[in-house]
Amino acid sequence: MYICAQGWTRGMKAVSKVVDEFFEKIIDEHVQDARKQQEHHKDFIDVLLSLMDAQQEAAEQLSRSNIKAIMLDMLVGAMDTSATAVEWALAELYRNPRVMKRVQQELETVVGLDRLVEESDLVKLEYLEMVVKETMRLHPVAPLLVPHESMEDIKINGYDIPKKSRVIVNIWAIGRDPRVWSHNADEFYPERFEGVDIDVRGHDFRLIPFGSGRRGCRGMQLGLTMIRLILAQLVHCFEWKLPNGMSPHDLDMGEKFGLSVPMANHLIAIPNYRLVS
Ligand code: HEM
Numbered sequence: 001m002y003i004c005a006q007g008w009t010r011g012m013k014a015v016s017k018v019v020d021e022f023f024e025k026i027i028d029e030h031v032q033d034a035r036k037q038q039e040h041h042k043d044f045i046d047v048l049l050s051l052m053d054a055q056q057e058a059a060e061q062l063s064r065s066n067i068k069a070i071m072l073d074m075l076v077g078a079m080d081t082s083a084t085a086v087e088w089a090l091a092e093l094y095r096n097p098r099v100m101k102r103v104q105q106e107l108e109t110v111v112g113l114d115r116l117v118e119e120s121d122l123v124k125l126e127y128l129e130m131v132v133k134e135t136m137r138l139h140p141v142a143p144l145l146v147p148h149e150s151m152e153d154i155k156i157n158g159y160d161i162p163k164k165s166r167v168i169v170n171i172w173a174i175g176r177d178p179r180v181w182s183h184n185a186d187e188f189y190p191e192r193f194e195g196v197d198i199d200v201r202g203h204d205f206r207l208i209p210f211g212s213g214r215r216g217c218r219g220m221q222l223g224l225t226m227i228r229l230i231l232a233q234l235v236h237c238f239e240w241k242l243p244n245g246m247s248p249h250d251l252d253m254g255e256k257f258g259l260s261v262p263m264a265n266h267l268i269a270i271p272n273y274r275l276v277s
Contacts, residue, residue, distance in 0.1 A: 107235065145168070242268075
């Protein structure tokens with residue numbers, strides 16, 4: 001018999017029960033809305049439910065448990081990642097007042113100071129996009145992606161990688177490699193992306209914060225939009241000050257290592273409203 005001394009199994013079962021009830025409630029609400037044929041915008045759960053209904057006769061049917069598993073995947077993938085990226089971006093902006101000024105100037109030119117930034121503004125905010133890329137280069141949220149498995153024997157750079165090897169890609173190291181990013185690889189310098197065709201969408205292996213290929217991040221578009229919009233709104237609406245006369249150079253940029261890498265000590269700053277009304 002196995003006894004879990006720390007009570008982890010019991011703890012995990014309790015968490016799993018709470019999460020399961022939460023997902024059940026969301027699914028029930030969607031089923032009821034669909035029954036009442038209420039006019040509403042069809043979301044992700046509606047689509048999964050209609051697939052489940054359409055496949056009732058099929059051999060491999062999508063079940064309610066499958067839907068809950070997909071919801072859990074989405075929740076886990078989405079929760080910390082965007083928040084961590086925004087926090088790193090803000091910390092770098094504090095440490096680099098020149099870059100902060102340029103982001104604010106771009107926002108003043110494109111949006112002005114009498115309304116909030118909207119999602120439709122994002123395409124015009126080119127410098128902000130460079131700031132997000134530079135943040136993801138130096139502070140990838142998942143620095144080792146997630147472990148992959150090679151499907152075939154392959155040779156890369158003279159190394160034999162047998163089929164079924166566990167492959168871990170160190171994008172943290174790629175992002176700081178001077179052979180890839182030149183002598184100022186450790187510097188936060190968004191201008192390095194000016195006029196250079198490097199995106200974060202998995203096409204260019206120098207910068208793959210969302211991974212690449214068919215196991216790449218499913219929520220990349222949502223994640224990118226959230227990071228850009230939240231960062232733009234925070235910088236546009238507020239002037240930020242560090243507490244107790246702290247200098248930007250005293251900021252602790254230490255990392256807390258895990259599957260995702262947030263700041264070791266969370267950023268604390270004081271906002272001052274800066275819009276006209
Ligand atoms: C800043 C935001 C995000 C970052 C940096 C990020 C990063 C990643 C990375 C690195 C992977 C592993 C890719 C690989 O190993 O090749 C991944 C997988 C995944 N992400 Fe994200 N993610 C973000 C936001 C989101 C959001 C918002 C969602 C969902 C709404 C999401 C859902 C997923 C899912 C479902 C997977 C697993 C894909 C699979 O295994 O097939 N992610 N993400």
